[in-house]
Amino acid sequence: MTALEAFPDMVTNGQRRATKIVATIGNVSSDPDCLRRLINAGVNVFRLNFSHGTQEEQGARIDAIRQIETETGIPTCILADMQGPKYRVGEVADGVEVKAGDQITFDQNEAIGSATRVGLPHPEIFAAMYPGARFLMDDGKLVLVVKSLSNDSFVAEVVVGGPLKSRKGVNIPDIVLDTKPLTEKDMSDLEFALSKNVDWVALSFVQRASDMVEARTLVGKRAALMAKIEKPAALKELAAIIEASDGIMVARGDLGVELPPEDVPAWQKKIIAKCRLVGKPVVVATQMLESMITAPAPTRAEASDVAGAVFDGTDAVMLSAETAAGAYPIESVEIMARIVRAAEAHIREDDASKYAQLPVEPTVYHAVARASVALADAVDADVMVAFSTSGNTAIRIARERPDTPFIVMTPHMEVQRRLALLWGTTTAHSAFSHDFENAIAEAGDLVRKKGMASKGGHIVVVAGMPFGIAGTTNSMRVVRI
Structure with a gap:
């Protein structure tokens, strides 16, 4: 068994896939059998769109996902997407x-x-x-x-x-409206979603960084917070919004309405680049395989769109109506996974296409992440194993876009779930090791148990001392199996 085969969420059909897949759940994909098939096809994150469906329906979906998670042992991330302020005209006579x-x-x-x-x-x-x-x-x-x-x-x-x-x-693309980031409906849906222990919450129609700051006071640490970039006003405060958020969604639907269509691809690249620079996960969404709502195969332009997002460096690509209401939800995920794998294989094989190395902040934590990836390359390690209580170590390593597969070991299930959205990251449960030597022993046990490295092969272990304290990642070691 290889390092990849040991963790099903890292592979599709035996091949590595680092870019994650988000699938929206709706009426055609809510039953447990379909959810299992979606996971097997490659879904890493389930999105619940609170613009549609009742809280009772969404709650049943959350319960079904968590039951499957218990059965499979694979941590599954749930993203609750708030409707946000919607503006509509009133009734109009027929035929106007x-x-x-x-x-x-x-x-x-x-x-x-x-x-x-x-x-x-x-x-x-x-x-x-x-x-x-x-x-x-x-x-x-x-x-x-x-x-x-x-x-x-x-x-x-x-x-x-x-x-x-x-x-x-x-x-109204030219106006910043004086509105709250969460409507009364959103407030009710938010409290419900948090009571069901969702992992991420996405805010719609974010206009300014203060929208995210206000939402943070309500969400606290109960879930990670994602800003959907779909308003021109948000682009003017992009850096501040990214800083105030845990992650970003490039919501190309409304963004493509309010911006000229020719401007959207460049903004997609800019948003992805800014997110990767600061280590915030980013999702590219909307109409990625739109034709598969009714057709069993995507257009070539759609395949290029998905691959383009991978080439840009996105953490995840998202399916909306394709899996929520389409005729081919499983096939949509399978084809998206195939496109992603092919794009990533090209990046690995073509030096000119490899992700650019980013500048490193002058901190021990970022330096250790950069050095651990270089060390894994130098010794041709089979896998990297990073210990993290908060998930920040995983974010720093993922920012480097390593060629070596990496596992994040954490004692916290909520951290495992949230990291399911992050590029290249898979997780394993860790006991509360008390020191680096125990961590190395635990990493070695995991590798041997899972058959993740060949005999005589190397793994790179990354951790911090004092051990088990968030924000102390400062050590790495090469271990021979």
Whole structure:
């Protein structure tokens, strides 16, 4: 047995895969048998979209995932994705269409709308609106520009027309709204998710770093906190938002509505690069294999999109409707895993494609992470074993994108689960060893028990002294098996 075969979450069909897969769970994928098949196909993280489904339904999914985790012994990460503030127009009469040059008055009247007047029940939008602001409807299918304002309404001119439908979403890319990061629904969903011990919480439509700081006061240390980057305003505070978060999601759906489509790929690369620089996990999401909602195979462009995210250095790629509501949820995961493996194989084989080495902060912890990866390469180690109570050691090692597989041993199940999102990381339970010598013995026992290294082969053990105290990683040793 190889180091990879010993830990199923590191491999798909016997081949290494470092980039993680996030799958959204919905009506077509909630039963335990389907969840097991998704895990076997390569899912590392299950996303629960609280925009859809009741708390009772989401709770049943969490319970099923945890039961499977108990059966398999493989730590499984659960990401609870909050809906966030959603803005929609009111009811509109059937069959209404508008064309370029038409003018529409928006007000807060609940009367059924027409081609010339539409209700918009969001006073915060009226308070922030100004002439010249863009006003997008129905995922950007309708484009308008605000022409004039009054006390309780505004007039916008249609630039790109089409059907005007009831309850369609609204995007205002040029305005930062004075809103709370969590709605009343989000607050209820958040407390429910935390009571069920989810591992990550994602906030939607983050506009500023203070949104994450405020959310942190509610979440505390009960879960890791992820900011979804889907507003142009967030790009202006990107560095501060990354600093205030535990992880980032490149949510290309709404981001692609509010930004010109040609700008999204460059921003994806920038966000991934900034996250990797500071060691924050990043997920690329939305429409990665969109055609597989109804088709058994992706388009070639979709395959290139997934591979491109891997080449950029993302920690994880995500499936949304493909696994939540599509006809081919298992096949979507299997194909995504194949694309990821092929992209990673190319990176390993082509020196020009390898991940760039990043500057190291002048701290012992970062220096040990960099040196341990170099040491593993120099001695051709079969595997690296890092001990961590908080998971920070894993983050520092993953930041280096090592060629050598690495295992993180921790006594905390919640740390194992959270690290399932992190590039290249697999975990194993560790006893509370009291010193480095005990840690080395425990690492050796794990390697021998799992058959993770060949006889006479090397492993590199990374730990800290005093042992078992977060933030003390300062030691490494080569051990011959």
